[in-house]
């Protein structure tokens with residue numbers, strides 16, 4: 217019997233034999249859980265048609281001879297089912313189901329006429345029209361411009377915290393679109409791997425839903441979403457030419473302020489600055505406290521950053537008679553500049569010294585530590601960048617973990633809601649606050 221072509225497959229069929237290339241493979245987890253949900257494939261045949269194929273989770277352990285991505289196989293004995301998922305990965309009325317009886321025989325002939333990829337690529341300008349009645353998930357291609365690494369946000373309709381990672385993609389016309397990855401996809405997004413590649417980073421993001429957030433079309437990852445870096449597709453060369461300019465590095469954005477939930481704040485004891493100075497660390501070793509205060513100044517005798525271990529962030533030591541630096545735990549390492557900022561805070565009665573490091577410092581200063589160092593004309597250990605100085609006089613709500621020796625480490629910082637109320641009551645104004653420059657650019661891109 218002649219092999220079956222993908223376009224001829226109908227639901228509820230037995231397929232004796234077919235030939236296809238594995239265009240992609242992914243292993244999703246069930247929505248909102250930590251449970252794996254089978255092994256998924258997109259297959260494409262020589263006529264360029266694609267189909268979604270699944271090894272169910274219960275078959276997954278017993279199907280030992282699995283297919284590899286990019287290769288062509290003769291596939292024997294599988295079933296088709298109705299492709300009745302609420303959101304379809306591929307626009308086909310059927311999907312395939314493989315089990316232990318299915319046989320995969322790799323086709324060795326590398327000159328096979330089957331395309332390498334099967335994407336449902338949409339132009340950014342087509343997204344708005346497809347938003348209503350979206351059934352088939354879409355794929356987009358572009359140049360990665362910025363990444364906001366994974367952070368926890370409170371998702372109101374789920375009433376819980378969820379991981380989120382945001383990516384901005386630009387097309388040839390330099391229009392951009394934001395892609396939001398959630399949950400497992402956000403946690404597994406490897407920012408370091410992206411940073412280690414030389415720009416431009418061109419990529420396809422697959423199986424996205426079109427949503428609208430603050431009157432802007434955005435794309436939302438699903439559990440079928442994959443990022444495929446630099447696929448060999450026809451648009452590639454044109455994109456490489458356009459995005460090989462000096463400014464086309466991927467920018468790693470600082471995570472915005474975490475809004476502490478009412479629930480979290482209820483558990484925190486609120487302290488005045490005076491009380492902070494008198495905390496017995498033994499009584500608060502696992503109980504962070506809160507304090508609302510103004511930033512008075514920074515002390516620079518200790519510098520505002522140090523050379524840390526890229527793995528554990530501990531301070532690296534210079535090796536004897538060598539330029540190399542080493543970590544107590546991880547031996548020789550390339551130093552990673554890390555924040556350690558001594559900040560003096562004050563309220564009406566007293567002042568106290570806090571230490572701001574890591575993510576809390578990135579939030580406060582809106583940049584990562586290496587970014588701030590790069591921006592400095594003459595980086596000295598003592599000179600404070602303006603991004604740090606600009607926070608002087610601002611009121612914040614600090615979440616503080618007291619440590620031994622009386623050190624007060626900042627766990628998180630949020631703009632103090634009470635101070636906002638106070639300011640606007642005292643100084644009513646009609647001025648529109650400055651919008652971040654990226655926002656302006658985005659708006660002009662849509663005209």
Ligand SMILES: [Zn+2]
Pocket residue numbers: 525526527528529530543544545546
């Ligand atoms: Zn280390």
